[in-house]
Amino acid sequence: MNIKIAYIGGGSKAWALKFMQDLALAPDLTGEVALYDIDPPAAGRNRIIGEKLQEMPNAVSDFRYTVAGTLEEALQGADFVVMSILPGTFREMHSDVHAPEEYGILQSVGDTVGPGGVLRALRTVPTYEKFAEAIRDNCPKAWVLNLTNPMSICIKTLYRVFPEIKAVGCCHEVFHTQEFLCCVLKELTGIEARRRDIYTDASGINHFTWITEARYRDIDLLALMPEFMDRYFESGYYEYGPADTWERDTFAYGNRVKMDLLKRYGALAAAGDRHLVEFMDRNWYLKDRETIRKWHFSLTTVDSRIEKQDLLIQESIAMAEGRKEIELEPSGEELVRMIRGILGLEVVVTNVNLPNRGQMPGLPMGSIVETNCVFTNGFVDPIVSKPLPKGALALVRRNSDNIDLLDAGLAARDREMVFNSFLNQPLCDGIAVEEARELFGKMCDNVRDEEFPF
Numbered sequence: 304m305n306i307k308i309a310y311i312g313g314g315s316k317a318w319a320l321k322f323m324q325d326l327a328l329a330p331d332l333t334g335e336v337a338l339y340d341i342d343p344p345a346a347g348r349n350r351i352i353g354e355k356l357q358e359m360p361n362a363v364s365d366f367r368y369t370v371a372g373t374l375e376e377a378l379q380g381a382d383f384v385v386m387s388i389l390p391g392t393f394r395e396m397h398s399d400v401h402a403p404e405e406y407g408i409l410q411s412v413g414d415t416v417g418p419g420g421v422l423r424a425l426r427t428v429p430t431y432e433k434f435a436e437a438i439r440d441n442c443p444k445a446w447v448l449n450l451t452n453p454m455s456i457c458i459k460t461l462y463r464v465f466p467e468i469k470a471v472g473c474c475h476e477v478f479h480t481q482e483f484l485c486c487v488l489k490e491l492t493g494i495e496a497r498r499r500d501i502y503t504d505a506s507g508i509n510h511f512t513w514i515t516e517a518r519y520r521d522i523d524l525l526a527l528m529p530e531f532m533d534r535y536f537e538s539g540y541y542e543y544g545p546a547d548t549w550e551r552d553t554f555a556y557g558n559r560v561k562m563d564l565l566k567r568y569g570a571l572a573a574a575g576d577r578h579l580v581e582f583m584d585r586n587w588y589l590k591d592r593e594t595i596r597k598w599h600f601s602l603t604t605v606d607s608r609i610e611k612q613d614l615l616i617q618e619s620i621a622m623a624e625g626r627k628e629i630e631l632e633p634s635g636e637e638l639v640r641m642i643r644g645i646l647g648l649e650v651v652v653t654n655v656n657l658p659n660r661g662q663m664p665g666l667p668m669g670s671i672v673e674t675n676c677v678f679t680n681g682f683v684d685p686i687v688s689k690p691l692p693k694g695a696l697a698l699v700r701r702n703s704d705n706i707d708l709l710d711a712g713l714a715a716r717d718r719e720m721v722f723n724s725f726l727n728q729p730l731c732d733g734i735a736v737e738e739a740r741e742l743f744g745k746m747c748d749n750v751r752d753e754e755f756p757f
Contacts, residue, residue, distance in 0.1 A: 304331055304332055304333070304334075306334040306382040306642075306646070307335045307336075307337065307381045308326075308336045308381065308382070308383045308384070308642075309337045309339065309377040309378050309381040309385070310322070310339065310377070311339055311340075311374070311377065311384060311385065311387070311388065312385075312386060312388035312450075312451070313338025313340045313345075313346040313370070313377075314340035314341075314342045314344075314348070314349060315340075315387045316612060316619055317615055318387045318450055319352075319387070320619075321634035321636050321638075322385065322634075322636070322638055322639065323336070323349070323352065323353045323356050323368075324632065324633070324634050325634050325638065325639035326353075326364055326366055327356040327357055327359065327362040327366070327631055328364070328632075328633060329364045329642075329643060330363045330364065331364075331643075331648055332365075332639075332642075332648075333364060333365040333366065334367075335368075335369060336353060336366055336369070337370075337371045337376070337377040337381070338350055338353075338371065339370075339371040339373070339374055339377035343370060345616075345619070346370045347370050347623075348619050348622075348623040349368070349619070350368040350370050352619070352622050352623055352629060353366065354367075354368055355622070356631055359631045361631055362631060374434075374437050375437060375440075375441055378437055378438060378445075379441050379442065380442060381441070381445045382445055383445060383642055383645075384438060384442065384445050384446070384447045384448070385448050385638065386447065386448070386449045386451055386457075387450040388430070388451050390426045390430065390451065391426045391750065393605055393608060393612070395422075395749070395750040396413070396419075396605050397605040398422070398746055398750055399413050399414070399419035399420075399422045399750075400604070400605050402742065402749060403419070403742060403746075406734055406739075406742050407733075407734070408589075408730050408742075409585070409591070409592070409595070410581060410602070411576075411577040411580055411589065411595075411600060411601070411602050411603060412578055412581060412603055413581075413603075414453060415453045415454070415455075415509065415510045415581065416581050416705070416728060416729075417581045417728050417729075417730035417731075418725060418728060418730065418731065418746060421721070421725045421728065422746050422747070422750060423453055424456045424709055425713070425721070425747070425750075426754070426755065427453065428456060428460050428756070429755075431451075431457050431460040431461060431464075432460055432464050434461070435460065435461045435465040435468060436464060436465070438461075438468060439467075443467065443468075445469070446642075446683075447461065447469060447471070448471060448473055448638055448641060449461070449470060449471070449473065449656075450472075450638075452510075454472045454509035454510070454656055455508055455509050455656060455671040455703075455706045456706055456710060456713075457472065458470060458472045458656050458657070458658070458671045460713075462658055463714060469683070471641070471655040471657055471676070472655060472656030472671070472673070473641070473655055474510070474654070474655075475636060475637075476509075476510060476573060476574040476575060476578065477503065477505050477512055477574075477654045478498055478636075479574075480503070480571065480572075480573040481498040481499075481501045481503060482542045482543070483540075483542040483561075484501050484519075484524045485498060485500075485501060487524060487527055488522065488527070491527050491530060491531060492527075494519070494522075496519050498635070500519060500520075501518070501524070502517065502518045503516065503517045503573070503675075504516040504517075504675065504688055504689050505573050505654050505673065505674060505675060505688065506662075506663050506664075506672065506674045506688030506691060507573070507673055507691070507695075507699050508656075508670075508671065508673055508703050508706070509656050509673050510574045510578040510579075510581075510582070511572070511578070511582045511698070511702060512574060512654065512673045513568075513570040513571065513572055513573060513691055513695050514573045515688070515689040515690075515691065515692075517571065525565075528562075528571070532562050532565070532566070535562075536559065536563075539556075539557025540557065541556065541557055541558065546599070547599075549599050549600050549601050550601070552601075553602065553603045553604060554577070554603055555600075555601070556576035556599065556600040556601075557598070558576060558599075559576065559598050559599045559600075560572070560576035560579050560580055560588055560598050561576055561579065564579065564695075567694070568692050568694045568695040568698075569694075570691060570692050570695050572695075576588075576598065576599075576600045577600050577601075577603060580598070581730060582698060582702050582729060583729050584733075585730045585732060585733070586733065589730065637651070637653050640653070640678075641678050644677075644678025644679050645678055645679075645680075645681060645683065646681075647679065647680040647681065650677065650679045651679070652677050652686070653676065653678070654674065654675050655673065655674075655676050656671055656672065657671070657676065658670070658671060659671070659672045660685060662674045662686060662688060664687070664688070664689075664690045664691075665691060665699075665700065666703050667707070669707075670703050670707055671703075672703075674686060674687075674688045675688065701727075701729065702729070704727075705724050705727050706724075708720065708723060708727070709721060709724040712724060713756060716756050716757070721757070726739045726740075
């Protein structure tokens with residue numbers, strides 16, 4: 304089946320390689336991948352890497368890679384659009400994450416909610432408004448797969464500007480929790496399972512999704528959790544390595560927050576602890592660095608992100624120049640499977656972000672929610688999720704309402720409305736209104752450019 308894929312952010316240092324690997328391993332697919340990026344040399348390196356992958360003996364698809372000179376050129380005639388950009392620069396992200404520390408607000412990620420998430424949204428939304436217009440004008444029937452954070456506001460913006468768009472937000476945090484459940488299964492029963500063998504009923508909002516049911520065949524995995532927590536709650540348990548990995552790797556965590564929330568709310572929060580803690584009162588898990596250590600996770604500093612990015616850039620250059628071997632193996636991500644599902648080549652059930660059409664009980668219609676959906680034969684149909692326990696739903700609802708308020712403020716370019724969303728972030732609990740306004744002003748000043756809405 305011949306298709307055109309436009310990759311916006313085609314110079315991606317991480318997602319692009321995984322996507323190109325999975326494309327090379329996708330039977331029955333051929334076509335073009337048009338890479339567009341504001342950093343053309345990076346897109347050029349990915350073109351070379353993509354071509355090398357297609358030449359490997361175990362490649363089963365036939366794709367040609369091109370570098371588009373303009374956004375419109377990339378989008379023209381596209382059947383699918385993949386969006387994976389870094390909004391702004393690390394200098395701006397440094398302000399997002401670290402400026403609030405002066406006011407006692409610590410952030411472990413800073414790209415989705417909290418002060419950092421709001422400021423990142425202010426940079427991202429104007430760009431996504433232009434993306435939505437360009438998709439409307441050049442490939443209105445294309446399926447859009449978004450990877451960019453803050454996920455919810457990106458999807459909200461695409462549908463606000465172009466209501467007929469066919470866009471979904473793709474996130475792998477639930478996948479990590481399924482891997483965690485595979486570990487639970489093996490620890491308590493000795494059974495080894497793959498992530499895709501685990502069925503989960505997931506619902507919530509991006510990076511704050513909850514699992515109300517989890518099964519491996521006829522085994523209720525949530526019923527195993529009390530015994531598992533008796534063993535590992537104090538020490539923590541990391542699905543990708545030793546329990547104390549978080550002390551050396553600021554992207555790791557010990558799942559103690561996840562287990563604590565399960566004890567209190569009766570549902571399993573389905574994201575890494577670094578994300579989860581930012582959706583709740585900062586005094587619970589982010590009060591101070593001693594509290595953070597107690598809960599076995601770290602603050603992911605911008606310096607660590609810069610170091611990781613530099614390493615990825617050097618690896619990309621080495622692969623493009625032939626100094627580093629490129630491996631062709633499945634990435635474990637779902638993007639290509641989603642494309643195959645839409646094309647009718649397989650039936651795929653996975654978690655994605657969409658406007659609420661009733662699939663998420665307890666949240667307003669139109670709010671962006673993350674639930675399971677079925678991808679098949681030209682359709683992406685949401686699956687109605689089980690209702691969340693009331694306590695968990697109350698936490699989700701506050702953050703969802705903040706996203707809707709932020710979207711309304713940005714649509715109207717109403718600074719005060721946006722500030723109200725900033726003030727109502729759980730991480731801002733305990734800060735005086737005057738201090739919050741001062742912090743908001745400083746953060747806006749730190750990142751303002753010609754695209755900034757205020």
